[in-house]
Amino acid sequence: MTFDAVTEWTAAQQRVIGLVGAATTAAVGSRVPACPDWTVRDLLSHMVGIGADVVAGHEPDDHNADWTAAQVEARRDADVTDLIAEWRGLTEAMVEHLRTAGDRPINDIVIHEQDLRGALRIHGATDTPAAHHVRDRFAGRLGDRLGDLPCLELRGNDWDWRSADGEAAVVVAASDADLARALVSRRSAAQLRAWTISGEIGPYLDAFAILGPLPETDLSE
Structure with a gap:
């Protein structure tokens, strides 16, 4: 786009x-x-x-x-x-x-x-050029915060991102919209754990707190 x-x-x-x-x-x-x-x-x-x-x-x-x-x-x-x-x-x-x-x-x-x-409770505007731009920007910020942690993969419906080359140690799979919101600290640790299909997300959770602590309760739009 x-x-x-x-x-x-x-x-x-x-x-x-x-x-x-x-x-x-x-x-x-x-x-x-x-x-x-x-x-x-x-x-x-x-x-x-x-x-x-x-x-x-x-x-x-x-x-x-x-x-x-x-x-x-x-x-x-x-x-x-x-x-x-x-x-x-x-x-x-x-x-x-x-x-x-x-x-x-x-x-x-x-x-x-x-x-x-x-x-x-009105869904919309999750697939705009601006939404993609912000998602990609914050994926870069997440990568910077992961330091020496092994490769993390975020696997969406149409979007995929890896923090490093090579096989992913941890894979989080969810909708593109949910992953984009997770990147801006709008998804809970419980949600990230539920979406983890490979590896252990625990050591990576602090890196997702880019804009402040992760919410205590699950969020959706």
């Missing part, structure tokens, strides 16, 4: 706006399983806040908890309509950022769109 950051980011933004715009009041106030400290409205506040901070040049390398919490708190009194309006107002500046400063914002919008879909 051909990947264009501007096309993919704006398409994801429109999908998210459509999802939250159509959500009921109860759904907007419900918890996000992948981000259990946040409601759907909080997650949207974070997504809008990322855009505001990125275009303002206020983006720490580690996307730390204080930074993300401030985005949500600053929009505590905003409703969904307000948040959508603010985000749309940032689109032009974000497009310029994507063209000139790199495509890192693709990571956030792809990951959080799926977090949102998990909360709303």
Whole structure:
């Protein structure tokens, strides 16, 4: 698939706006399983806040908890309509950022769109160029974190990845979408163990905690 950051980011933004715009009041106030400290409205506040901070040049390398919490708190009194309006107002500046400063914002919008879909129980957008781009990027990060561990293979329906040459010591087999979410720390250790068809996944689990501890409960979208 051909990947264009501007096309993919704006398409994801429109999908998210459509999802939250159509959500009921109860759904907007419900918890996000992948981000259990946040409601759907909080997650949207974070997504809008990322855009505001990125275009303002206020983006720490580690996307730390204080930074993300401030985005949500600053929009505590905003409703969904307000948040959508603010985000749309940032689109032009974000497009310029994507063209000139790199495509890192693709990571956030792809990951959080799926977090949102998990909360709303609306499947979709798992087979886009952006989803593949983020999956491949984080597979590289996983490889870097594995160090000297023997070869790990992730075996999907249409996608296959190995951390090193040679025969795999551990094979994890699941859907392409589940493997992509596992790469961004959105699948539990129990799920990774259940999908391991060869070898022992235990020594590899810490490497999957790229974006924080693995969830304590199983996740799906």
